Amino acid sequence: MKDLFDLKGKVAVVAGASSGLGADAARAYAEYGAQVALLARRKERLDELAEEITAAGGTAFAAACDVTVEESVKNAVEQVLTHYGKIDILLNNAGVAIKGSVEDTSAEDWDKVMDINVKGMYLMCKYVIPGMRSRQYGKIVNVASVNAVMASKTLARHSYNASKAAVRGLTMGMAATYMKDNITINSVGPGLFESEMTANTLFKNEEYLESYRKTNPASRPGRQGELNGTILFLSSDASSYVTSQHILVDGGYTII
Ligand SMILES: NC(=O)c1ccc[n+]([C@@H]2O[C@H](COP(=O)([O-])OP(=O)(O)OC[C@H]3O[C@@H](n4cnc5c(N)ncnc54)[C@H](O)[C@@H]3O)[C@@H](O)[C@H]2O)c1
Known part of the structure; x- marks a missing residue:
């Protein structure tokens, strides 16, 4: 039982690792023994x-990657495979939020949000899953948001809501297809955390x-590391034995 959370010998790719929640997760992976690839x-x-990470005793490798560009994703995944020989874990964390209702969101901004938050995830999975299937092992974690399942009347972010709900749909579909290959695919739904x-x-x-604190049973945003x-x-x-789940990490914010 003690070893259930141990990641020794595993290779973990973090897409969107340069700041915030992704950088934090990369540190945590390394602390738990994984060799980390930062994209x-x-x-x-x-x-x-x-x-x-290396100075703290971990193992890390960095590769430039724009998750919205197919060639860039393909190239970055190849670099990781050449460097480490396999990928066991994929954290799809790259994301962006642009505020606005449908009325005041430009088509350009809409496409940007959908490209990074949804197409980027699809491309990462497209190039990482074949290796996981051939090794019959994989863990994919998609970073969605509370905004996949709720919205705020004080702040309209309609493109973000749509993109994070799409992450849920993609997670569910892929989970149903790839469990037979021993690949679990789940999403997390963070509440508010401080980041770039x-x-x-x-x-x-x-x-x-003010409204987040008032409505949230925890009465505060998430602290660094709480995801x-x-x-x-x-x-x-x-x-x-857990797949297709959406785990909310929000202090109870979504309890109505
Ligand atoms: N911070 C929050 O309160 C919060 C809440 C819910 C969900 N999230 C989600 O968590 C994830 C991380 O966000 P964060 O808050 O740490 O913000 P952040 O801006 O610090 O991190 C976003 C990461 O995505 C990367 N990224 C953006 N576009 C990219 C692209 N085209 N190609 C490759 N990488 C790209 C950035 O470089 C960065 O590493 C996002 O998916 C976000 O939607 C954050």
Whole structure:
């Protein structure tokens, strides 16, 4: 039982690892013994994180990757496979949020959100799953949001709602197809956490913050690291019989 969460000998890819929740998860994977592959567009940021992880005794490799560009994803996955020889765990964390109702969202912004949050996930899975299938082992964790299952009247983010609900649908469909190959595919739904995405947006929006605290049974945003336990569970053998689930990590925010 003690080893259920152990990731020693596993290779974990984090897409969207250059900041925030993805960088945190990469640190946690390394701490639990996984060899980590860091993917995002900003290679210099990834190199810094790789150095930090290595200095702390872990193993990390960085590859530049724009998840919206098929060639870039294919190339990054090939680099990881050449470097480590396999991929056991994929954390699809790359994401973006743009505020606006359908009326004031430009078609360009709509496409950007859907491209990063949904197409990026599809492309990562398209190139990682074949190796997992041939080895009959895989753990995929897709970062969705509470906004896959609820919306806020104080802040319209319709493209974000649509993209995160699509992540749920994609997770479910893939989970049904690939459980026979011993690949579990689940999603996590974080509530509000401070990150590059939220520091200058949601955390500066007093009305939103106030309503989040008021409605949330925990009366506070998530703290740094509070998502990692759920990600580790879904990435380890502790969740070998768990697939297609959406685990909300939100202090109870979605309890109505
Ligand atoms: N912070 C929150 O409150 C919160 C809540 C719910 C869900 N989420 C989700 O968590 C995930 C991480 O967000 P975060 O809050 O840490 O924000 P963040 O901005 O710090 O991290 C987003 C990551 O995605 C990467 N990324 C963006 N576009 C990319 C692209 N085209 N190719 C490759 N990488 C790309 C960024 O480089 C970064 O590493 C996102 O999917 C977000 O929607 C965050």
